[in-house]
Amino acid sequence: MLGFRALKTVTAAALLLGAGVVSASADATSSIQARQACMKANGAVMAVAVPIVKGEKPFDKAALDAAFAKEKEACAGWADWWGDDTKPGGATETWAKEEVWTDKAGFEAAGAAYGKAATAVAAAADEASFKAAFPALGASCQGCHEKFRRPKG
Amino acid sequence: MLSKRNITVLALLTALGLVALWLLSVPRGLTLADLPQHQPDVANGEILYHAAGCWSCHKPGTDLKDVDPNLPAGGFPLKTPVGTFYPPNLTPDPATGLGTWSDLDFVNAVQRGVSPAGANLIPAFPYTSYAHMRVEDVLDIKAYLATLPAIDSPARSAEIPFPALLRRGVGLWKWIGLDTTPWEPDPVQSASWNRGSYLVNGPGHCAECHTPRNVFMALDTSQALAGGPHPEGEGRVPSLRGLIERGRYKDAKDIASALQFGEMLGYDKLSSGGMGQVQRNIAKLPEADIQAIGEYLASLK
Numbered sequence: 005m006l007g008f009r010a011l012k013t014v015t016a017a018a019l020l021l022g023a024g025v026v027s028a029s030a031d032a033t034s035s036i037q038a039r040q041a042c043m044k045a046n047g048a049v050m051a052v053a054v055p056i057v058k059g060e061k062p063f064d065k066a067a068l069d070a071a072f073a074k075e076k077e078a079c080a081g082w083a084d085w086w087g088d089d090t091k092p093g094g095a096t097e098t099w100a101k102e103e104v105w106t107d108k109a110g111f112e113a114a115g116a117a118y119g120k121a122a123t124a125v126a127a128a129a130d131e132a133s134f135k136a137a138f139p140a141l142g143a144s145c146q147g148c149h150e151k152f153r154r155p156k157g
Numbered sequence: 158m159l160s161k162r163n164i165t166v167l168a169l170l171t172a173l174g175l176v177a178l179w180l181l182s183v184p185r186g187l188t189l190a191d192l193p194q195h196q197p198d199v200a201n202g203e204i205l206y207h208a209a210g211c212w213s214c215h216k217p218g219t220d221l222k223d224v225d226p227n228l229p230a231g232g233f234p235l236k237t238p239v240g241t242f243y244p245p246n247l248t249p250d251p252a253t254g255l256g257t258w259s260d261l262d263f264v265n266a267v268q269r270g271v272s273p274a275g276a277n278l279i280p281a282f283p284y285t286s287y288a289h290m291r292v293e294d295v296l297d298i299k300a301y302l303a304t305l306p307a308i309d310s311p312a313r314s315a316e317i318p319f320p321a322l323l324r325r326g327v328g329l330w331k332w333i334g335l336d337t338t339p340w341e342p343d344p345v346q347s348a349s350w351n352r353g354s355y356l357v358n359g360p361g362h363c364a365e366c367h368t369p370r371n372v373f374m375a376l377d378t379s380q381a382l383a384g385g386p387h388p389e390g391e392g393r394v395p396s397l398r399g400l401i402e403r404g405r406y407k408d409a410k411d412i413a414s415a416l417q418f419g420e421m422l423g424y425d426k427l428s429s430g431g432m433g434q435v436q437r438n439i440a441k442l443p444e445a446d447i448q449a450i451g452e453y454l455a456s457l458k
Contacts, residue, residue, distance in 0.1 A: 153428075
């Protein structure tokens with residue numbers, strides 16, 4: 005049988021181990037949650053932009069600015085959210101694909117294409133330039149999701 | 158204890174069983190008598206070629222640098238759970254493409270999964286859906302392919318385990334996994350709905366990803382288009398049922414617009430897991446066909 009002292013040591017070790025695991029996965033979890041929140045903010049930009057593109061709603065610079073401001077805030081830490089502990093298969097579910105880590109250059113290029121397109125759309129001052137800039141933004145979402153995101157169902 | 162006689166009987170039965178399995182796994186194709194008299198329509202063939210997404214799998218490999226990337230010159234790796242395939246050259250090159258294929262060779266490959274040499278093809282090639290197509294449409298695809306420039310692109314063998322045995326195994330599997338019932342129109346529905354139903358269930362092979370599979374890896378038709386694990390192991394494929402009821406889209410037109418423009422127009426869930434390529438193929442169809450697909454999908458509850 006395990007003596008009292010031994011039991012205490014084992015418990016302490018287990019607690020330490022547990023704490024280590026928890027803190028590591030908490031980091032990974034917050035990174036994954038942060039990038040998913042950033043993506044949801046991107047979805048919110050689309051929800052404002054698309055009806056304008058389709059001509060269902062009038063061009064509304066203020067609403068677009070507000071959506072882009074939220075997106076900028078939500079995505080501010082983007083570059084820091086892709087640690088090795090945030091790969092698929094970890095404790096927190098992510099829909100990012102392994103390719104994010106195996107094709108780093110491709111992933112960065114997809115991010116850069118998005119950054120360029122988003123800047124252009126956010127800067128558009130009138131309906132015509134907004135509509136002209138928009139397709140590149142949509143294409144950048146598609147371009148990255150095709151290679152680097154798994155479907156969520 | 159087994160008597161000598163019992164053993165002989167058992168051995169005989171085993172041998173008979175093996176022979177039966179072997180016979181059951183023999184590739185079964187169509188014969189010349191099954192082919193209709195048909196004047197090929199190249200323009201129709203081009204539409205169905207896009208609806209069927211032939212290029213997506215048969216696109217040129219990266220080594221074919223000087224080849225127009227829009228041609229189905231073959232050789233691009235297709236990774237599947239069984240192994241990696243290099244779907245072959247569909248251009249009319251006589252030595253490495255379809256130049257010398259007869260109509261029957263082509264129909265048997267596309268609709269029965271049987272090669273001209275009489276081997277079973279692996280259903281990573283979605284002949285399981287193409288089997289429901291009108292034979293005339295398949296012949297039109299062949300006629301369209303014959304108008305493309307011939308590209309020299311030799312076939313590369315698939316990297317699959319025990320190819321000969323696997324292909325015989327597919328022969329057995331076909332008894333449950335290959336349903337060759339031709340697509341039938343539903344007379345109470347509109348012409349447009351029926352066109353959508355045909356495109357989705359025949360050439361579009363939407364079920365290959367959107368319908369879950371049963372334990373035999375055959376499509377579980379009781380859950381047609383209800384979504385499930387991705388057949389290539391990458392995440393989950395969404396259901397195409399209740400798209401309106403679940404608020405994913407406003408109406409049939411909205412679904413059509415999503416299929417026409419995809420994430421380019423801010424629609425989510427149209428790019429990952431191969432759907433982006435499917436969407437770009439659908440975008441090449443005539444507007445009325447895209448609307449027809451929207452109308453059909455909107456009706457799935």
